[in-house]
Every structure is written in structure tokens, then in C-alpha cells.
Amino acid sequence: xxxxxxxxxxLIKTRGQQVTLRCSPKSGHDTVSWYQQALGQGPQFIFxxxxxxxxQRGNFPDRFSGxxxxxxxSELNVxxxxxxxxxxxxxxxxxxxxxxxxxxxxxxxxx
Amino acid sequence: GNSVTQMEGPxxxxxxxxxTINCTYTATGYPSLFWYVQYPGEGLQLLLKATKxxxxxxNKGFEATYRKETTSFHLEKGSVQVSDSAVYFCAxxxxxxxxxxxxxxxxxxxxx
Numbered sequence: 001x002x003x004x005x006x007x008x009x010x011l012i013k014t015r016g017q018q019v020t021l022r023c024s025p026k027s028g029h030d031t032v033s034w035y036q037q038a039l040g041q042g043p044q045f046i047f048x049x050x051x052x053x054x055x056q057r058g059n060f061p062d063r064f065s066g067x068x069x070x071x072x073x074s075e076l077n078v079x080x081x082x083x084x085x086x087x088x089x090x091x092x093x094x095x096x097x098x099x100x101x102x103x104x105x106x107x108x109x110x111x
Numbered sequence: 112g113n114s115v116t117q118m119e120g121p122x123x124x125x126x127x128x129x130x131t132i133n134c135t136y137t138a139t140g141y142p143s144l145f146w147y148v149q150y151p152g153e154g155l156q157l158l159l160k161a162t163k164x165x166x167x168x169x170n171k172g173f174e175a176t177y178r179k180e181t182t183s184f185h186l187e188k189g190s191v192q193v194s195d196s197a198v199y200f201c202a203x204x205x206x207x208x209x210x211x212x213x214x215x216x217x218x219x220x221x222x223x
Contacts, residue, residue, distance in 0.1 A: 042213030
């Protein structure tokens with residue numbers, strides 16, 4: 001049984017560009033959450049998707065947007081990239097009231 | 112708002128030493144409490160959890176007890192190994208599927 005998978009593993013972009021990160025949840029999971037982890041810090045909640053709708057959102061600007069597909073996979077989009085967007089982006093999946101399982105993350109570097 | 116505070120690192124211990132990483136939280140109601148571990152270059156793994164007061168979570172020799180009266184969830188292990196070297200995050204959520212609020216993390220290095 002595959003766990004949570006994310007792609008790509010690493011990504012390098014320049015300021016002002018746009019990026020799309022992808023996440024496939026663990027089999028049987030229907031809820032996907034995204035987190036940003038800056039170097040040396042704890043992860044910060046970006047948003048959560050359930051039934052293809054954004055259910056919760058953290059304190060991130062509108063440049064951060066997402067989508068969930070009918071197969072429960074999800075994308076995180078970031079527009080107008082800033083240097084400060086450089087971080088590890090983590091996806092987590094869950095179902096009902098069970099715990100969240102995290103993927104290995106996508107390391108985004110903005111130059 | 113809800114928040115998590117944990118002891119600053121880095122923490123360096125010799126193999127077989129006793130480990131304590133302190134964690135306190137601020138939250139309304141009765142959140143679920145977690146310890147996650149992040150090995151170098153990897154994502155987060157749930158180490159243990161507790162969902163109500165006085166619950167003890169345990170896994171791989173690690174333990175933590177949910178103390179409502181002191182709003183604490185300290186992580187302990189009686190004898191650490193080199194393979195325990197990682198960053199440990201204390202965290203909470205209102206429910207298991209709600210957003211998880213993490214502490215800043217404590218880096219642990221265990222030397223032979």
C-alpha cells in the first residue's frame with residue numbers, strides 16, 4: 001500500500017514565476033492538507049481540501065491556491081514567487097477522524 | 112489562539128542516555144496531542160499521540176503523557192540510540208483530521 005506521494009522532489013524557480021506541486025493521498029484517504037516548512041522551523045498549515053472544496057485555510061496570501069481532483073489527489077499552486085517562499089512543502093492525507101499521514105515533501109528553492 | 116512551545120535545541124546525548132524533550136501547549140478545550148519525528152532529508156512521521164487527559168502515548172521506546180493540569184506533553188525515552196538522531200516536533204489539533212499546529216522542533220543528536 002503506497003503512502004502519500006509528492007512530486008516533484010525538488011524544484012528551482014526564480015522570483016515572479018509560478019509553481020505547481022502535486023500530491024497523491026494514501027489509498028482510502030479523502031482529505032488532503034498542505035503545509036509549508038521553512039528551514040529550521042515547524043510546518044505551517046496552508047489549507048485543507050475535502051470533497052474538492054477548500055475546507056480550512058491558514059494565514060497565507062491568495063498567491064497560494066489549491067485544487068483537489070475527484071480521485072482525491074491535490075495540487076498546490078503558488079503565483080508570483082518570492083524568495084521567502086523557499087521551503088519544504090508537505091502534503092498530508094487523512095480520512096474521517098483518523099490521523100494525518102505526511103508525504104516526503106517537495107523542496108522548493110526560489111532564486 | 113492555539114500554540115505549542117517546546118525546548119530549544121540542539122540536544123546532544125550519548126548513546127543509552129535518558130531523553131526528555133519538554134513541550135507545553137496553549138489551546139481551548141481538549142485538543143489531541145502528537146509527537147512527530149523528521150529524519151534527515153525525510154518527511155514527518157507520527158511517533159505517538161494522545162487524545163485525552165492522562166492518556167499515555169508510546170512507540171519505539173518513546174513515551175509522553177497528556178497532562179491537562181500543566182498543559183504539557185513531554186517526550187521521554189529511557190535509553191537513546193544513534194538511530195534516534197532526528198528533529199522532534201510537538202503538535203496539537205482540535206481533532207485528528209483538523210489542521211495540525213506544530214512547535215518549532217527540537218534537534219536531537221545521539222553520539223556513540
